[in-house]
Amino acid sequence: AQKITQTQPGMFVQEKEAVTLDCTYDTSDPSYGLFWYKQPSSGEMIFLIYQGSYDQQNATEGRYSLNFQKARKSANLVISASQLGDSAMYFCAMREGSGGSNYKLTFGKGTLLTVNP
Amino acid sequence: ETGVTQTPRHLVMGMTNKKSLKCEQHLGHNAMYWYKQSAKKPLELMFVYNFKEQTENNSVPSRFSPECPNSSHLFLHLHTLQPEDSALYLCASSQEGSGEGYNEQFFGPGTRLTVL
Numbered sequence: 001a002q003k004i005t006q007t008q009p010g011m012f013v014q015e016k017e018a019v020t021l022d023c024t025y026d027t028s029d030p031s032y033g034l035f036w037y038k039q040p041s042s043g044e045m046i047f048l049i050y051q052g053s054y055d056q057q058n059a060t061e062g063r064y065s066l067n068f069q070k071a072r073k074s075a076n077l078v079i080s081a082s083q084l085g086d087s088a089m090y091f092c093a094m095r096e097g098s099g100g101s102n103y104k105l106t107f108g109k110g111t112l113l114t115v116n117p
Numbered sequence: 118e119t120g121v122t123q124t125p126r127h128l129v130m131g132m133t134n135k136k137s138l139k140c141e142q143h144l145g146h147n148a149m150y151w152y153k154q155s156a157k158k159p160l161e162l163m164f165v166y167n168f169k170e171q172t173e174n175n176s177v178p179s180r181f182s183p184e185c186p187n188s189s190h191l192f193l194h195l196h197t198l199q200p201e202d203s204a205l206y207l208c209a210s211s212q213e214g215s216g217e218g219y220n221e222q223f224f225g226p227g228t229r230l231t232v233l
Contacts, residue, residue, distance in 0.1 A: 004159075033219035043205055045160075045224035052219070091160065095219050103148060103173060103213070105222060107160040 003027065004092050004108035011113050013082045020067070021077040021111045023092030032096045034075040035105065036066065039089040048090075051075055082115045089113075119143055121225035123208050129231045130198065138193040138228045140208030148213045149191040150222060151183060154205040166191060167213055198232045205229050 005024045013019035025034065036048040051059045051066045059066040067076040079086055092108045121142045130136050142149060151163040165173035166185040180202075182194040191208055209222040 035219075035221060037224075043207075043227040043229070045207060045209070047221040047223065050219070050221055093160075103150070103165045103167065103211075104162050104175075105150075106162075109157075109159050 002108075003106045004094055006092055006108035006111050008111045009109075011111055013079075013113065013115055015084060015115055015117050016081055018078060018080045019082055019113065021079070021090050021092075021113065023075045023077065023108060025073050025075060025092070025094050027073075027094065027096050029096040032094055034066070034068070035093040035095070036064070036075075036077045037091045037093060037107075038086075039091065039110070041088070045091070049077065079113075084115050084117060087113060087115045121208060121210055121223050123206075123225035123228050125228060126226060127229045127231075129233065130195070131233050132198060132200070134198075135194070135196040137195065138206055138208075138230075140191040140193075140225055142189055142191075142208075142210035142223070142225075144210055144212075144223060146210040146212045146223070147188055148211050149185060149188070150209040150211075151191065151193050152207040152209065152224075154207060154227070156204075160207070164193075195230075198230075200232050203230055203232045 003026050032053045034051045038046045049059050049061045049064045051068045058068050063080045065078045089110045091110045093105045095105050124139045148167045153161045162175050163177045164183045184192040205227045207227045208225040211220050211222040
């Protein structure tokens, strides 16, 4: 079974509107972290936001917020007020286990977001 | 230089060539990673080094040979590659063991490798 599932291969959004990118995960470990990265066409992976499994509140970073629903094992990324520069691939990723014992970051297949003017 | 740098940015090599990819991090981190990103496949972790010691090798073929001479530099030596090894190779670094939770990994721009 896939550990990270991103069901939307591609998404379109109008400039200045909000968009939600879906991510579901699979783990039996009570301790884990969830990350979202952005990859523009240049190739570099840019860290956006992090949510720990024990965090009580949803993470927010500027225009990015993470809709964390632990019981449903989902960690959707919400981008508010989309900008043309937001057009890129977006990857959800997970790291399991206690910090320092497992370095592996497992990535989903990604969602290609296109922002239309 | 800031962040994580990788050289070269593009590399074309024949199957009999030997080449090396270089990664340098300027963030003072203690862990470095090599990832492979192939078309239509999720990003795959290849190697992890923590405090210069290799802590993970994700069943990578021996034609890929990593080297970590110090905590700031990471190399990936390539020899007798196959066309299916053509991919974007990304280097990343992070600071491990600094408290609760996980720290993000910072990525370099990648090396686009084409094997003919």
